[in-house]
Amino acid sequence: MNRELTFNDQLIYSGALLLADKKERKNMLHFQGTFVDISPSGTLRIHDQSSLVCDAQGKITWIGDTAEAKKRFPNATLHTFQEGSFVLPGFVDCHIHFPQNRIIGAVESDLLHWLDHHVWPEERKYKDEAFSKMMAQEFVHNLLSNGTTAALVFGSQFSSATDHLFEEGLRQQMALVTGLTLQDRHTHPELEYTAREIRPHIESMISKWHQKERLRYVVTSRFSPACSPSLLKMMGEIIKQDSSLYFQTHINESHAEIEWVKQLFPECEDYLASYEQFDLLTSRSVFAHSIHTTEHELKRMGQHQCSVAHCPSSNAFLGSGSFSFKKHKEHDVQIAMGSDVAAGVSFSLWREMGHAHLIQMRLPEEERTFLDATQMLSSVTIDGAKALRLDHEIGNFESGKWADFIVFHPSKGRYLSKRFDECKDNSGHIDPKYIQKLLFQSALSYEDDMISHTFVKGKPVFQRECD
Ligand SMILES: [Zn+2]
Missing domain, CATH: 3.20.20.140 (Metal-dependent hydrolases)
Structure with a gap:
């Protein structure tokens, strides 16, 4: 069952509470997870276990190392996405x-x-x-x-x-x-x-x-x-x-x-x-x-x-x-x-x-x-x-663009439930070659449950409810 979220809703995931303020958001938001997008040169880019920070208006101000993000934006509200998920541009x-x-x-x-x-x-x-x-x-x-x-x-x-x-x-x-x-x-x-x-x-x-x-x-x-x-x-x-x-x-x-x-x-x-x-x-x-x-x-x-x-x-x-x-x-x-x-x-x-x-x-x-x-x-x-001549505003995770993104769980697909573990090398980092394979397989065997959330301007606009 799905439901649409208003800005006043609360989302619960990874044991953390995401509060979408009833008043206008004052704080910056710090999202932690694995971000996958296409770089300006057209290559697949993976920010493994990284951070994306957006300002109160919903524009990306920073993407990169989590420790650095915490140092630079200590007051940003932190939200962590579940392991096994990827964050993709909207x-x-x-x-x-x-x-x-x-x-x-x-x-x-x-x-x-x-x-x-x-x-x-x-x-x-x-x-x-x-x-x-x-x-x-x-x-x-x-x-x-x-x-x-x-x-x-x-x-x-x-x-x-x-x-x-x-x-x-x-x-x-x-x-x-x-x-x-x-x-x-x-x-x-x-x-x-x-x-x-x-x-x-x-x-x-x-x-x-x-x-x-x-x-x-x-x-x-x-x-x-x-x-x-x-x-x-x-x-x-x-x-x-x-x-x-x-x-x-x-x-x-x-x-x-x-x-x-x-x-x-x-x-x-x-x-x-x-x-x-x-x-x-x-x-x-x-x-x-x-x-x-x-x-x-x-x-x-x-x-x-x-x-x-x-x-x-x-x-x-x-x-x-x-x-x-x-x-x-x-x-x-x-x-x-x-x-x-x-x-x-x-x-x-x-x-x-x-x-x-x-x-x-x-x-x-x-x-x-x-x-x-x-x-x-x-x-x-x-x-x-x-x-749409909007590539200065959307399309990938670059500073100054809108924080529009989806949270994608390949492991929620019945054929891909075990494939995510194979994406990691011996040190636990994601191997880009396997991400390529996993994304391709996801496209061919897509199921609705694989998208859990959609965010627009850093705000949740859709959450899939789990049974
Ligand atoms: Zn048509």
């Missing part, structure tokens, strides 16, 4: 849909039929204020309980529902980038708004939420088949007014979709051009899927410093195809990971890491990328932070 989900929370696994033969039969009927329900408020809380809880502390989210088409999502992200103090999902054709009349109708709502939402604490606004096109040229043009105009705004959409997910784009945009040389002609390719543009993207498109995405969100389980679920790490890397396109709920089959980026490996192994050998644990962990932490 995960970054770069593609997920808020109003699809409850249709995971709703089966269909392909993307376009799935949209008609499951997505449009479900997304219409978010017009109801009470329902959408409840779902915002459920959605954010699902993110946090799966270790996701930053996310790029397709919001609802309805302003009130997307407002509820922002409110919940603010309440939990997480890094949430979201915005109204825009579409004006080929979906359902209740979900469609013309550029003229929706523009004032977008502008008021940007002034209300963009850069409020850790919230950001993303101009969101469902995909170009559902957006008329006038709607796409309006999106480009809004982005041009403020270079700190994001853009997100889908691209090159299925062959039928690509054919449809050709018919709807006969003047465009390819799918990417349907966005490019309206200046929607920026360093803050994130394109989901990008499975069948051509070399010519990749070249332009790289030139504009766009990012892509790889969504492995979704691609398998809808039979859309296999993503190529190699081709995107050849063109310096930043790759991040997305759960793509609800075509993705869970909120867990651990599971997405495992699915990513399985999908690569289906590719012919010459096209395959063998993902090691470093690449897997990188894809859900620092690579996601880079795609």
Whole structure:
């Protein structure tokens, strides 16, 4: 059984009491445990039996040797994580849909039929204020309980529902980038708004939420088949007014979709051009899927410093195809990971890491990328932070970044219960080679119990209750 924590809750673990003050926290916090992250040079970094100290605002001020930490910060409140656990940076989900929370696994033969039969009927329900408020809380809880502390989210088409999502992200103090999902054709009349109708709502939402604490606004096109040229043009105009705004959409997910784009945009040389002609390719543009993207498109995405969100389980679920790490890397396109709920089959980026490996192994050998644990962990932490241009704030354990992290227990997995002991050398220290193996195995055999806590800005926001 899980529960969500408020800032006033108390957590008990390792026999120690963690007090989250009812008043604003005055003291620094000193966390003691084994911290694993990706270094700025891209290597797996292990701070074995070390300390992380964060200030009263929740920013990391120091990471390293525990004796030194105690000397430097004698008044910091000490919290010790259980042996056998690792502390990992909070995960970054770069593609997920808020109003699809409850249709995971709703089966269909392909993307376009799935949209008609499951997505449009479900997304219409978010017009109801009470329902959408409840779902915002459920959605954010699902993110946090799966270790996701930053996310790029397709919001609802309805302003009130997307407002509820922002409110919940603010309440939990997480890094949430979201915005109204825009579409004006080929979906359902209740979900469609013309550029003229929706523009004032977008502008008021940007002034209300963009850069409020850790919230950001993303101009969101469902995909170009559902957006008329006038709607796409309006999106480009809004982005041009403020270079700190994001853009997100889908691209090159299925062959039928690509054919449809050709018919709807006969003047465009390819799918990417349907966005490019309206200046929607920026360093803050994130394109989901990008499975069948051509070399010519990749070249332009790289030139504009766009990012892509790889969504492995979704691609398998809808039979859309296999993503190529190699081709995107050849063109310096930043790759991040997305759960793509609800075509993705869970909120867990651990599971997405495992699915990513399985999908690569289906590719012919010459096209395959063998993902090691470093690449897997990188894809859900620092690579996601880079795609969101937030790598100065999140993604690994560096001074000045937010203390967003998860407490991970591989030994809680039924297949890995004894493996942690094998990670230690004769002197009791952790051997990095075994951590690589353990993380890889964790991704392939992930179970929910393996994440015990999630912290945002040094504050507990989720604790899994044990039987
Ligand atoms: Zn999607």
